[in-house]
Amino acid sequence: MDQSKIRNFCIIAHIDHGKSTLADRLLERTGTLSHRQMAEQVLDSMDLEREKGITIKAAAARMKYVAPDGEEFEFNLIDTPGHVDFAYEVSRSLAACEGALLVVDASQGIEAQTLANVYLAMNQDLTLIPVLNKIDLPHAEPLRVAQELERVVGFSQDEIILASAKEGKGVDEILSAIAGRIPPPKGNPDAPVQALIFDSKYDAYKGVLAYVRVFNGELKGRDPLKLMQTDVTFDPLEFGAFMPVMRPLPMLHCGEVGYVATGLKDVAECRVGDTITLAAHAASEALPGYRAVKPMVFAGIYPTDSDEYQDLREALSRLALNDASLVYEPESSAALGFGFRCGFLGLLHLEIVSERLEREYGLSLLTTAPSVEYRVILTTGEEAAIDNPSQLPDPSRIGEILEPWAKIDVITPSRYIGQVMELVTTRRGQFMRMEYLEPESEMAQGEARVLLEYEIPMGEILVNFYDQLKGSTSGYASLDYHLLEYRAANLVKVDVLVNGQAVDALSLITYSGNASREGRVLVSKLRELIPRQMFDVPIQAAVGGRVIARETIRAVRKNVLAKCYGGDITRKRKLLEKQAEGKKRMKMVGNVEIPQEAFMAVLKLRDD
Amino acid sequence: MSLGVYIHIPFCVLKCGYCDFNTYANLESLKLPYASALIADLESWSDVLGAADVHSISFGGGTPGEFPAHDLVRTVQAARRLAAVTSEAEISLEANPGTTGEAGLRQLAAGGFNRVSFGAQSFDPLELRFLDRVHSPGAITASVANARAAGFGSVGLDLIYGLPGQSLDAWLRSLRSAVALRPEHLSCYALTVEEGTPLGLAVQRGRIPDPDPDSAATMYEATEEFLNAAGYRHYEISNWALPGHESRHNRTYWDGGDYAGIGAGAHGFIGGERFENIAHPRTYIAAAGSGEGTARPFVANSYVPARATAISDWFETRLRLVEGVDIRSFEVEFRSTIDTVIGAALDQCVGYGLLARDGHQLRLTPRGRLLHSEVCARVLAHLQSQDSARRPLE
Numbered sequence A: 001m002d003q004s005k006i007r008n009f010c011i012i013a014h015i016d017h018g019k020s021t022l023a024d025r026l027l028e029r030t031g032t033l034s035h036r037q038m039a040e041q042v043l044d045s046m047d048l049e050r051e052k053g054i055t056i057k058a059a060a061a062r063m064k065y066v067a068p069d070g071e072e073f074e075f076n077l078i079d080t081p082g083h084v085d086f087a088y089e090v091s092r093s094l095a096a097c098e099g100a101l102l103v104v105d106a107s108q109g110i111e112a113q114t115l116a117n118v119y120l121a122m123n124q125d126l127t128l129i130p131v132l133n134k135i136d137l138p139h140a141e142p143l144r145v146a147q148e149l150e151r152v153v154g155f156s157q158d159e160i161i162l163a164s165a166k167e168g169k170g171v172d173e174i175l176s177a178i179a180g181r182i183p184p185p186k187g188n189p190d191a192p193v194q195a196l197i198f199d200s201k202y203d204a205y206k207g208v209l210a211y212v213r214v215f216n217g218e219l220k221g222r223d224p225l226k227l228m229q230t231d232v233t234f235d236p237l238e239f240g241a242f243m244p245v246m247r248p249l250p251m252l253h254c255g256e257v258g259y260v261a262t263g264l265k266d267v268a269e270c271r272v273g274d275t276i277t278l279a280a281h282a283a284s285e286a287l288p289g290y291r292a293v294k295p296m297v298f299a300g301i302y303p304t305d306s307d308e309y310q311d312l313r314e315a316l317s318r319l320a321l322n323d324a325s326l327v328y329e330p331e332s333s334a335a336l337g338f339g340f341r342c343g344f345l346g347l348l349h350l351e352i353v354s355e356r357l358e359r360e361y362g363l364s365l366l367t368t369a370p371s372v373e374y375r376v377i378l379t380t381g382e383e384a385a386i387d388n389p390s391q392l393p394d395p396s397r398i399g400e401i402l403e404p405w406a407k408i409d410v411i412t413p414s415r416y417i418g419q420v421m422e423l424v425t426t427r428r429g430q431f432m433r434m435e436y437l438e439p440e441s442e443m444a445q446g447e448a449r450v451l452l453e454y455e456i457p458m459g460e461i462l463v464n465f466y467d468q469l470k471g472s473t474s475g476y477a478s479l480d481y482h483l484l485e486y487r488a489a490n491l492v493k494v495d496v497l498v499n500g501q502a503v504d505a506l507s508l509i510t511y512s513g514n515a516s517r518e519g520r521v522l523v524s525k526l527r528e529l530i531p532r533q534m535f536d537v538p539i540q541a542a543v544g545g546r547v548i549a550r551e552t553i554r555a556v557r558k559n560v561l562a563k564c565y566g567g568d569i570t571r572k573r574k575l576l577e578k579q580a581e582g583k584k585r586m587k588m589v590g591n592v593e594i595p596q597e598a599f600m601a602v603l604k605l606r607d608d
Numbered sequence B: 001m002s003l004g005v006y007i008h009i010p011f012c013v014l015k016c017g018y019c020d021f022n023t024y025a026n027l028e029s030l031k032l033p034y035a036s037a038l039i040a041d042l043e044s045w046s047d048v049l050g051a052a053d054v055h056s057i058s059f060g061g062g063t064p065g066e067f068p069a070h071d072l073v074r075t076v077q078a079a080r081r082l083a084a085v086t087s088e089a090e091i092s093l094e095a096n097p098g099t100t101g102e103a104g105l106r107q108l109a110a111g112g113f114n115r116v117s118f119g120a121q122s123f124d125p126l127e128l129r130f131l132d133r134v135h136s137p138g139a140i141t142a143s144v145a146n147a148r149a150a151g152f153g154s155v156g157l158d159l160i161y162g163l164p165g166q167s168l169d170a171w172l173r174s175l176r177s178a179v180a181l182r183p184e185h186l187s188c189y190a191l192t193v194e195e196g197t198p199l200g201l202a203v204q205r206g207r208i209p210d211p212d213p214d215s216a217a218t219m220y221e222a223t224e225e226f227l228n229a230a231g232y233r234h235y236e237i238s239n240w241a242l243p244g245h246e247s248r249h250n251r252t253y254w255d256g257g258d259y260a261g262i263g264a265g266a267h268g269f270i271g272g273e274r275f276e277n278i279a280h281p282r283t284y285i286a287a288a289g290s291g292e293g294t295a296r297p298f299v300a301n302s303y304v305p306a307r308a309t310a311i312s313d314w315f316e317t318r319l320r321l322v323e324g325v326d327i328r329s330f331e332v333e334f335r336s337t338i339d340t341v342i343g344a345a346l347d348q349c350v351g352y353g354l355l356a357r358d359g360h361q362l363r364l365t366p367r368g369r370l371l372h373s374e375v376c377a378r379v380l381a382h383l384q385s386q387d388s389a390r391r392p393l394e
């Protein structure tokens, strides 16, 4: 394909504003997928994406577009996720593109991730095409949102395309804007090969599949290729593109997006962000690649059955290939045995990773309560990073504990400012700045949308903060956050003793002013979550050896099934199987059987 | 082979709110064709029956007591025609108080029935209403008297305890009233809230509180003490009898003996194979006509349980007996010692005071009788984890 006819673009937006649905329409209108092959949000191909109705993985698709005047183009689209936890998918995808469709829900307006994505795209100098979606909705306010876009991002009114991805309105205009406004890829087809790996996946037959954008040169033939960072050479098995299923092609031209089957079995050898070049005729330098992600949340992942540790290790390495924001390292727990401490971009990310590990690799896992990473300055002057509360050194050795702070942006109608303020301050947050996105004077009282900026300890927004923010603003507020810096804090570790034995996986680090309240709540939640055992089980919370809360789970007295009716043993068998299954999902800590949910009890501390 | 025969009568006047048995109200019109289907069902087992000594025939339900007496008798006669029913065989039915009159009971006794058990459930009118029972406490007394007058040598009563909000005293009052009638047999079951029943729904919606397992446990312990003192022998978790009046038929289940299951949804266990009949009476009756060519037209499903299941079933049933089980019988059946197969799980249960071993005998402790499922679930979990350990790695 003539390089000047290639257009590479992403679709970016706040969550649920209709990116994947718009991608459906583009695939349909260009005839890439027939009506029969079509499904709603067809690019959301993972089971989990379909169940949750959200995009988790960026997905690429190549289309042929014939303009009304007969000119032919090759479009390479990348649909991205909108949830803040998957922002790394977005930034990697942007690096493979020259432009982006910025989708904004005309009934919602600009939201926190709209802005976050705009900044990401602008930093990479991408051409943005603003699309106001969902204009079919009765409460859509395209005019108002168009003005908001003009004021906040600086678009001119005639750039903005009105669309309904649901009804197919505006799709032709979007297609011609992609061809007309987004520049073709630059790149020199005759220069040494430089292809950026923006994503990857493991395939049992073809080894690591590297998803690439060819920046210079061309990928073809059988000549050995080289990964510039790891200095690994391989013989390519196949080149191809996403149509949207993988289709082999003889070559990938300069400027194109596609994949290379590397045949590599060791997933560590092929990293996202690396540059592929020719082994014999290497480029002089690698492409810039990506900044390493900084996980915000850490949790332990353990196999329920300790025999599955090796399987878990293998599963993590393969999953990390398809999820470049996942980091992990081995750890061990007195209570849980051998597992991994994993870093995530947020709680949804954590949930998705553990579900994918269980489903895609058939594992049964136990996840411990999430924690942020603390920094501890020891009395010796040494500094230690602590992402697992049980690793916090003895208080006598601690000079100072620092906790991560975040900057958060909240966008909400101004009538909820009071509620947001209150929520943030009860979580030790500090107000920084406020900006009206719409002129207050022109709007009905409390209607104008406002951007609020706060600084707040990361640990305080980890759990339930987003839900409470939604709850206190009738669902209107949106949230974006990023790491700011580390600040000293008065923090203590709360230990939990079950049947007299400290359970490392249950300890938590908290603000000292909250310790006794949280200790009490934690103990009573555990009493609800841990089933009655064959003996009385005391549960205690302690700070530095001093017990601050205590409850007892009484021994179970009765668990017997009624008679076997008319010789029918099958029903009892089913009930027993359910009970046996339950037992297998429990973790034996000492001689107490603790269910998986108990290790997440910390998540419930802020329920009320 | 010595065989028990279970015959299911899936009809009730009213469906009780807690009941999830395979039984139906308002299917009266099916009773006549059903009676013929039962005989066809028995005949379909003529090969097995012809080679067996039948030691018990038990009509359960549903409410067999409301089924026409001459049809019950006719069914017993068919069994006698097909099998050698021993002279001392136990021939029993379940009935609801007040629904089977003296004449009917006489007819049954004349037809060979020697045992009847009444679904008394409670002697408290309010509790009976809660359970959707249509009879009065007085009807229980009358029914027991009628059965005796008709010549039944073994009369049993079924009682339910652990109703939501029921006090220990209230339960003991019912129990005392029952014992005052000197039934030869007593079954006391804790109310189980079954999913999908009207009671289950009411509990789920919070309209009725969940029965409290701890107070049910207290009632159970009081029951054991009271009935012991009254001269009843506790022989199975929920069953007590005067000496010589244990239920032969039910013991067949607990001893792992063979039994045929006749009737809609009935279950059988013959020569290590389990059988399950077509559940709905209408489909069951229809199978009688279409039976040509199929050896067992009424059987919906049959299978030989896998080893782990068979072992788990072995525990589930044998351990229900208060006397326990001789573990050498495990070795005979499964060709390995009990300790190699599930020693660790048993040791754990012994440690928790749920099981006791003396010599070759293994049985539940008094505390273990209330925690039978804990023992069985541990055994099963242990068996399953061994199974998965043995599975070759992919």
Ligand SMILES: Nc1nc2c(ncn2[C@@H]2O[C@H](COP(=O)(O)OP(=O)(O)OP(=O)(O)O)[C@@H](O)[C@H]2O)c(=O)[nH]1
Binding pocket: A013, A014, A015, A016, A017, A018, A019, A020, A021, A022, A041, A053, A054, A055, A056, A080, A081, A082, A083, A133, A134, A135, A136, A137, A163, A164, A165, A166, A167
């Ligand atoms: N009425 C209306 N609904 C739409 C339109 N476009 C998308 N939707 C609906 O909006 C919801 C979200 O659509 P998606 O396409 O999954 O949104 P998304 O931006 O890809 O979401 P994430 O990938 O999770 O961030 C779905 O229920 C769509 O059916 C539209 O033009 N009109």
Ligand code: SF4
Binding pocket: B011, B012, B014, B015, B016, B019, B020, B021, B023, B061, B062, B063, B096, B119
């Ligand atoms: S009488 Fe017995 S079988 Fe019939 S519905 Fe009531 S409890 Fe169930």
Ligand SMILES: [Mg+2]
Binding pocket: A019, A020, A021, A041, A044, A054, A055, A079, A080, A081, A082
């Ligand atoms: Mg999407």
